[in-house]
Amino acid sequence: MNRALTLLGCVAVSSVMIQSQTASDPTVTAPSAAPAVMAPQIPIPSGPFGIGRTGYDWTDNSRPNRYSTDQQAHRELMVYVWYPTSQKDAETTGAYLPAAKQMDAIPDIQHRMQQEFEGNWPLIVSGTIASHVSDSAPVARNPKHFPVVFFSHGSGGTSFESTSLIEDLVSHGYVVVAIEHTYTAIAVAFSNGKIVLQDQGPADLTPQQRFQRMMAGAAAGISEGAADIRFVLDKLTELNSADTQHFLLARRLDLNSVAAMGHSAGGAFAARACQLDGRFKACIDLDGELVPVAALPEYPDGKTIQQPLLFLEAYHPESRMGGTHAQIEEYYKKKEEQLQSCPAGSYDVVLKSPGIFHGSFSDYPLLAAAGNADATAMALHNLHLTQMFVRAFLDKYLKHEKEPLFESKEFHAEATIQQYGH
Structure with a gap:
């Protein structure tokens, strides 16, 4: 079997299996998705910088565009650049979520967004649930150059569901380039008002047929996600040498200090981009394990990750990993083999804090807590753990700072830290 053919399907199936813990496993105490009683608040970022954002x-x-019948159509993306401001x-x-009001005005899209955000969707549309962003605000004057994280x-998600993580990184001096992967994202609103929904295939497919369709397109899906990341890096490289009239952050990006990061299927996109492109100096995979096949993407070209990797995952009991005992044992063998092949300074960090699950790397549990x-x-505690490990890894490899966190025993009750590399 070609492993690449199963990867994206495994990510999606694992995500469903893992998130289903919240309904049936008493050891996981993620909040109920009842209608909001109080409006959830995104935490104030911990760093000294303000947050700016602009979309392209x-x-x-x-x-x-492989989803279009128009042979002249090409791959189109919305990209949001989050950056530090002085204020x-x-x-x-x-x-x-920009364009929430436009999405809410279209019944089919409104229905999808209500399914995703549940009782919080009206609060997002009204602006009651908000970010700490000042759109198109002036860029901080210092430092002169900023490291960049894709x-x-x-x-079926959106980068805006990771607002807390993104804002925290930006507040500590990183530019975060968040890609809305068209047809993978739940809905993408383009600058001309067009809104593109996630590709779910024909409406009359059975669940089994939908799963088979997803599996068949897995290799192409991961390749496309990785190509999106590399294209956006190409575009930013071009714009960084332009003038500020054409690009707000012209000459301010340190493109020698670039990392790729993703959550769930996005983790596979980031990992594949790093396998293919040495311009990325670090790679972060947030709970993107490809159970029960492999931890990282594998393709016939045999390419492996050449950058230090942070494989940051939630602890998942075997009963929730979506495979037989024999398959899970093989998965762990494969995971060990793949991580051992990573460069020195790579880490596998398994978070074991109370209530941790697949969605904990995003804003989902915070929003679902409904006050x-x-x-x-x-x-908030699980978000803090995620932010702490992500920022420490990036500080080490993009800012070249001494970072003792991964050798610390302070968090070993909540995290198992294993160093890898050859």
Whole structure:
């Protein structure tokens, strides 16, 4: 069997299996998705910088749109660049999800977004749930150059569901380039008002047929996600040498200090981009394990990750990993083999904190807590753990700072840290 053919399907199936813990496993206490009682609040970023954001609508003319019947159509992406500003004000608010009002006005899209965000969708549309963004605000004057992190969301999601993680990185001096992967994202709103929904195939497919269709397109899906990341890096390289009239961050990006990061299926996109492109100096895979096949993508070209890797995952009991005992044993053997082949300075960090699950790397548990104090505290704690390990890894490899976290025993009760590399 070609492993690449199963990867994206495994990510999606594993995500469903893992998230289903919240309904049936008493050891997981993620909050109920009841209608919101209080509006959840995105935490104030911990760093000294304010948050700016600007969106770009870019088309890769070298790649056809494989979902279109128009042979002249090419791959189009919305890309949101989050960047540090000098002015940090806890009162600053911006849209949590740009174009939410436009999406809400279209019944089919409204229905999809209500399924994704449940009782919080009206609060997102109204702006009651907000980010700390000041759109198109002036870029911080210092430092002169910023390291860059590319972020990819999971299947059926959106990068805006990772606002807390993105804002925290930006507040500490990183530019985060969040790609809305068209047809993989739940919905993408383009600058001309067009909104493209996730490709789910014909409406009359049975669940089994939908699964088979997803499996058949897995290799192409991961390749396309990786190509999206590399295209956006190409575009930013071009714009970084332009003038500020054409690009807000012209000459401010340190493109020698670039990382790729993704959550769930986006983790596979990031990993594949790093396998193919040495311009990325570090790679972060957030709970993107490809159970029960492999930890990282494998293709016939045999390419492996050449950058230090942070494989940051939630602990999942075998009963929730979507495979037989024999398959899971083979998965762990394969995972060990793949991680051993990574460069020195790579880490596998398994978070074991209370309530941790696949969605904990995003804002989902915080939003679903609906103001419940205990559930909110748990969600914030797990977000903090994620942010702490992600930022420490990036500080080490993009800012070249001494970072003792991975050798510390302070968090061993909540995290198992294993160093890898040859």
